[in-house]
Amino acid sequence: MALKDGALKPAALAMTAALGAAGAQAKVTSIAIESVTVETPATFEGKDQDKVYSDACARQKLTDAQALTWFRKAREEQRQGFSEKATETGCVFRGSLKARDGKTYRWTLDMGGTGYIFRSDKKNDAILLSGAEVSLAR
Numbered sequence: 001m002a003l004k005d006g007a008l009k010p011a012a013l014a015m016t017a018a019l020g021a022a023g024a025q026a027k028v029t030s031i032a033i034e035s036v037t038v039e040t041p042a043t044f045e046g047k048d049q050d051k052v053y054s055d056a057c058a059r060q061k062l063t064d065a066q067a068l069t070w071f072r073k074a075r076e077e078q079r080q081g082f083s084e085k086a087t088e089t090g091c092v093f094r095g096s097l098k099a100r101d102g103k104t105y106r107w108t109l110d111m112g113g114t115g116y117i118f119r120s121d122k123k124n125d126a127i128l129l130s131g132a133e134v135s136l137a138r
Contacts, residue, residue, distance in 0.1 A: 027072070027073070027074070027075060027076065028071060028072070028074055028075075028076050028117075028127065028129065029076060030076060030117075030127050031097075031099045031103075031105065031117060031127065032099055032100040032101070033068070033071050033072060033097055033098075033099060033100075034097075034098045034099060034100045035064070035068065035097065035098045036064055036067040036068040036071055036095060036096075036097045036098075036107070037064055037067075037095045037096050037097070037098075038062050038063065038064055038067050038093055038094075038095045039094055039095040039096060040093065040094040040095070041058070041060075041061075041093070042057050042058060042059075042060035042061075042062070042091050042092065042093055042111070043057065043058075043091075043092055043093075043094075044057040044058070044090055044091055044092075045090050045091075045092050046088075046089065046090020046091070047090065050090055053089075053090070053091070056091075057089075057090070057091035057111070060091060060093075060111060060134070060135070062093050062109070062134060064095075066134075067093070067095060067109065070109065070115070070131055070132070070134060071097065071107070071109075071115065071117075071129070073131055073132065074115055074129040074130065074131035075129065075130050075131065076127060076128070076129060077128045077129065077130050078128075079124070079128060085130070087110070087112035087113050087114055087130075087133070088110045088112050088114050089110055089111045089112040090110070091110065091111040091112075092108050092109065092110050092111075093108070093109045093111075093134070094106070094107070094108050094109075095107055095109075097117065105117050105118060105119060106118045109134060110134075111133060111134045111135065112133060112134075113130060113131045113132050113133045113134065114129070114130060115128075115129035115130075115131065116128060116129065117129065
């Protein structure tokens with residue numbers, strides 16, 4: 001995209017707006033989240049060759065209020081194409097959340113901004129979420 005005097009050309013602006021609208025996803029709509037509890041501290045679950053980062057991961061903190069804010073701002077994503085755009089660092093928090101209907105769900109949240117709310121213990125029965133990096137979401 002060429003810049004002219006520091007501004008994008010009109011065609012580039014139109015294309016950027018169209019791509020932004022096409023990529024926009026809804027906030028979490030499958031579950032009305034009432035409260036979130038962080039049950040396990042950050043744990044490194046990444047690849048063996050990345051274990052060097054486990055100490056840095058262990059120093060990360062996430063409060064219940066910060067987790068609730070992240071889940072309320074996160075976007076619900078479609079399964080198709082999710083793994084290609086998910087940012088996973090291997091540094092993961094785990095917990096539970098309570099929905100307004102009284103049901104309780106398990107969740108995981110990666111520091112990279114990828115989250116999962118598990119509706120059951122069945123494989124592939126999770127709500128896929130994307131949002132800000134956890135360290136930036138505070």
